[in-house]
Amino acid sequence: MASRHFLTLLDLSQDELHYLIQRAITIKNELKAQGPVYAPFRNRTLAMIFEKSSTRTRVSFETAMAHFGGHALFLSPRDTQLGRGEPIGDTARVLAEMVDIVMIRTFSHAGLEEYAAASEVPVINALSDDYHPCQLLADVMTWTELRGSVKGKTAVWIGDGNNMCHSWINAARQFDFRLRICCPEGYEPRQEILAAAGDRATILRDPIDAVVDADLVTTDVWASMGQEEEQARRAADFAGFQVTEALLDRAKRDVLFLHCLPAHRGEEISATLLDDPRAVVWQEAGNRLHAQKALIEFLLLGRVES
Numbered sequence: 001m002a003s004r005h006f007l008t009l010l011d012l013s014q015d016e017l018h019y020l021i022q023r024a025i026t027i028k029n030e031l032k033a034q035g036p037v038y039a040p041f042r043n044r045t046l047a048m049i050f051e052k053s054s055t056r057t058r059v060s061f062e063t064a065m066a067h068f069g070g071h072a073l074f075l076s077p078r079d080t081q082l083g084r085g086e087p088i089g090d091t092a093r094v095l096a097e098m099v100d101i102v103m104i105r106t107f108s109h110a111g112l113e114e115y116a117a118a119s120e121v122p123v124i125n126a127l128s129d130d131y132h133p134c135q136l137l138a139d140v141m142t143w144t145e146l147r148g149s150v151k152g153k154t155a156v157w158i159g160d161g162n163n164m165c166h167s168w169i170n171a172a173r174q175f176d177f178r179l180r181i182c183c184p185e186g187y188e189p190r191q192e193i194l195a196a197a198g199d200r201a202t203i204l205r206d207p208i209d210a211v212v213d214a215d216l217v218t219t220d221v222w223a224s225m226g227q228e229e230e231q232a233r234r235a236a237d238f239a240g241f242q243v244t245e246a247l248l249d250r251a252k253r254d255v256l257f258l259h260c261l262p263a264h265r266g267e268e269i270s271a272t273l274l275d276d277p278r279a280v281v282w283q284e285a286g287n288r289l290h291a292q293k294a295l296i297e298f299l300l301l302g303r304v305e306s
Contacts, residue, residue: 003119003120003121003122003123003299004122004299005116005119005122005123005124005299006122006123006124006125006133006134006295006299007109007112007113007116007123007125007128007131007133008125008131008133008167008170009131009133009136009167009170009171009173009174010170010173010174011133012174014174014175014176016298017137017140017174017175018175019298019303020137020291020294020295020298021137021140021141021144021291021294023294023297023298023303023304024137024141024287024290024291024293024294025141025144025145025290027290027293027294027297028287028290031067031290036066036067038067038068039067039068039069039070040068040069040297040301041065041068041069041070041100041296041300042069042070043069043070043071044068044070044071044100044101044300045065045070045071045072045073045098045099045100045101046061046064046065046070046071046072046073046099046100046101046102046103046296047072047073047075047095047098047099047101047102047103048061048062048072048073048074048075048102048103048105048126049075049080049082049102049103049104049105049106050074050075050076050105051076051077051104051105051106051107052105052106052107052127054105054126054127055262056261056285056288057103057105057126057127057134057288058074059289060288060289060292061103061126061292062074063289064289064292064293064296065296067293068293068296068297070100073099088111088114088115088118089114089115089117089118090118091115092115092116092118092119092123093118093119093120095119095121096119096120096121099121100121100300101121101122101123101124101296101299101300102115102119102121102122102123102124103123103124103126104123104124104125104126104128105126105127106127106128107128107129108128108129109125109128109129109130109131112125112128122299122300124292124295124296124299127163128163129163130163130166130190131163131166131167131170132163132164132167132260133167133170134288134291134292134295135164135167135260135288136167136168136170136171137291137292137294137295138284138285138287138288138290138291138292139168139171139218139258139260139284139287140171140175141287141290141291142256142258142280142283142284142287143155143216143256143258145283145287146256146280146283147215147254147256150175150176150177150215151175151176151177152176152177152178153177153178153215153216154177154178154179154180154213154214154215154216155168155172155177155178155179155180155214155215155216155217155218156179156180156181156182156210156211156214156216156217156218156251157179157180157181157182157183157218157219158182158183158207158210158211158217158218158219158241158243158268159182159183159187159219159220159221159222159238159241159268160183160187160220160222160224160234160238161181161183161187161188161189161190162189162220162224163224164220164260165181165183165189165220166189166190166193168181168218169181169189169193169194169196169197169200169201170193170197172197172200172201173196173197173200176200177200178200178201178202179197179200179201179202180201180202180204180210180214181194181201181202181203181204182203182204182205182206182207182210182211182241183203183205183241184205184237184238184241185205186237187237187238188203207240207241207243207247208247208250211247211248211250211251211255212250212251213251213252214251214252214255215251215252215254215255215256216255216256216257216258217243217247217248217251217255217256217257217258218257218258218259219243219259219268219269220259220260220268221262221263221264221267221268222234222235222238222241222264222267222268223235235267238268241268242267242268242269242270243257243268243269243270243273244269244270244273245270245272245273245276248273248276248278255278256278256279256280257273257276257278257279257280257281258279258280258281258284259274259279259281259284260284261281261284261285263281
């Protein structure tokens with residue numbers, strides 16, 4: 001049977017994604033109660049290919065495999081022939097002979113798709129320039145833990161129409177909630193991704209209007225990796241789009257605030273927002289571990305009865 005890959009949230013069915021969220025919560029609760037005693041992947045290996053640096057991604061995936069009794073290999077461009085020009089498909093075929101599953105954090109989504117097409121073992125998108133689906137698993141998990149089912153609720157994305165925004169759009173489709181995207185003109189998400197979501201996602205321009213009656217508000221840095229030279233221009237263009245405590249006051253009383261981190265305090269968020277009790281970013285960051293455990297387990301074993 002061909003391996004399943006996880007390059008975007010659309011690679012799994014709605015039912016499979018709901019299963020993953022509940023399974024992640026179960027794995028988290030069992031870990032708290034018993035410690036890391038569940039080890040289904042003894043002598044199995046995850047290759048972690050990093051073309052973009054990370055804290056949360058590396059630590060969460062490496063810890064996940066350690067808890068599962070397996071092993072994770074960190075591979076940077078300096079460590080592999082990819083950095084010296086070996087064709088992507090050749091590297092995919094070689095690693096598939098040696099490891100059980102591959103995680104890639106990269107720039108080009110097309111390159112990621114090329115790798116997956118040549119791989120006989122599951123491939124996980126740990127971030128590309130177009131999507132960040134693993135983060136959305138943790139985000140929806142956090143939202144679900146704290147507020148129950150997200151179906152029919154309203155989330156607000158404030159900021160750039162970037163890879164995180166694209167994954168929030170896909171999440172709105174797959175988990176059946178409404179997404180308001182509030183961005184300056186010229187920073188919209190890709191039109192085909194937005195159009196595919198139909199009435200699940202809408203564009204607004206005024207953050208104050210966007211957050212009214214919202215159940216959740218989220219944002220990201222204004223300049224992502226690779227966009228550092230645009231920082232000054234983006235800071236000017238995003239003036240007025242900072243998420244503050246006063247802005248959250250206009251949402252529902254029990255609104256949650258998420259941020260994929262790292263955050264630039266004083267830029268896309270106010271300097272003190274992460275200290276607000278409505279900000280649940282530390283729980284969100286920790287849930288990367290549990291959501292990715294559930295994902296690895298699903299790709300290698302399929303559904304597991306709790």
